[in-house]
Amino acid sequence: MKQLLAPMVGILIACTAFHAKAGAGPLRTADACVMEPPPGSPNAVAFMSITNMANRTVTIVSVATPVAKKAELHETARTGGLTEMRYVKTLTLAPLETMRLSHQGYHLMLIGLKKRLKKDDRVRLVFRLKDGSTVSFDVKVCRMKRH
Numbered sequence: 001m002k003q004l005l006a007p008m009v010g011i012l013i014a015c016t017a018f019h020a021k022a023g024a025g026p027l028r029t030a031d032a033c034v035m036e037p038p039p040g041s042p043n044a045v046a047f048m049s050i051t052n053m054a055n056r057t058v059t060i061v062s063v064a065t066p067v068a069k070k071a072e073l074h075e076t077a078r079t080g081g082l083t084e085m086r087y088v089k090t091l092t093l094a095p096l097e098t099m100r101l102s103h104q105g106y107h108l109m110l111i112g113l114k115k116r117l118k119k120d121d122r123v124r125l126v127f128r129l130k131d132g133s134t135v136s137f138d139v140k141v142c143r144m145k146r147h
């Protein structure tokens with residue numbers, strides 16, 4: 001086991017260096033986007049892929065952002081033909097697991113926007129992990145594609 005650890009640490013350090021721009025700690029994001037909310041909307045929704053780069057389980061216990069009163073993890077669920085959003089207390093990622101936050105499943109809500117978000121603005125998202133550490137990401141505001 002000892003012999004195995006050294007190369008694994010090497011790989012992790014290499015990954016950290018490679019992804020240095022997208023936050024610190026065990027989490028990496030890809031395709032991250034805060035949807036530009038319609039004028040006057042008090043809330044915004046964020047989508048992204050989150051990958052746990054660590055060889056341990058990582059649990060997100062809360063999210064905060066300076067641009068809104070609060071940020072919540074939500075799950076979109078269908079019950080009896082109705083689509084509703086449920087507050088999700090924590091999000092747990094297994095080692096090397098990638099979770100997609102999207103329209104269908106889990107997503108991040110920025111509730112009580114303090115300012116108008118416009119395309120290409122950068123929004124800081126701070127994820128607090130179960131071990132007490134925080135991981136920050138700067139996410140771009142983008143425009144929703146019309147279907």
Ligand SMILES: [Cu+2]
Nearest residue numbers: 074085107109
């Ligand atoms: Cu929601």
